[in-house]
Amino acid sequence: MNTVKQRIAIVGAGGLGREVLMLLLQINQATPKWEIVGFYDDAPSAHPTICGYPYLGTVDHLNDTETPLCVAIAIGNCAAKTDVADRLLSPLLKFPVLVHPSVLCNPEQKNHFGEGTIICQNCILTNNVTLGRHVLLNLACTIGHDAVLGDFCSLMPQVAVSGCVRLGAGVYGGTNSTILQNKKVGDFTIIGAGAVVNEDLPSYCTAVGVPARIIKQTA
Known part of the structure; x- marks a missing residue:
């Protein structure tokens, strides 16, 4: 049976x-x-193609589309990702949820994914997980029961989010970092690679180490 792509x-x-x-x-x-x-990118490509696919223009050129077009925002930096999403205003643009075939997504899990969410290979989400808009789960992340991740979060490979964790908008989790059960992390906070979050963290800070300690406050 032919499927319309x-x-x-x-x-x-x-x-x-x-x-x-x-x-x-x-x-x-x-x-x-x-x-x-x-591909679209505000920085023009040095080559006309990327992995055999053409460079087509800047982000704003997407708003000129005359036919329906799905868009995947492949940007890890949370602030930059937020800015790009805010600029894509054409009603013809849609932001599908992309989930790798290795990831189990069954109705009985009662997980909820916002538009534009990208879930990469070998991620595990247990049950009653809520992901906001344009969330990125890179390779082999684990998300525990009842966790809530706000819009524009980006988790790098092997981040472990425990049960009942609350991540605000735009939280960045560095590779192999861990957020322990019931902890809350504020908006646009950066968690360094390998850090273990065992206490709540405020918004707009950078925390590193085991246990995670704030080294910079940006707002």
Whole structure:
């Protein structure tokens, strides 16, 4: 049976953009779904193609589309990702949830994913998990029961979020960091690689180490 593929563009022509390209290709191997049209990035590409797909223009050019187009925002920096999403205003642009085929997503888990969420290979989400808009879960993240991640969070590979954790908007979790059960992290806080969060953290700070300690406050 032939499946009509949906057109999709990737915003971000860097390393994460190439990883999202691989994610889309792996989804297509399981269920042919996406027609990948190319990349958009505010920094012009040094080459006309990225992994065989064309560089098509800047972020704002996406608003000029005359036909429906899906968009994957492949940007890890939370503030930059927020800015890009705020600029994409055309009603013809849609932001699908992208989930790697290795990730179990069954109705009985009662998980909820906001538009534009990207969940990469080998992630595990248990039950009653809520992910906001444009959340990125990179490779092999684990998200425990009843956790809530706000809009524009980005978790790098192997971040462990325990049960009942609350992450505000735009929280960045460095590779292999851990947030322990019931802890809260404020908006746009950065958790360093390998850090263990065993106390609540306020908004707009950077915390590193075991246990995580604040080294910088930005607001």
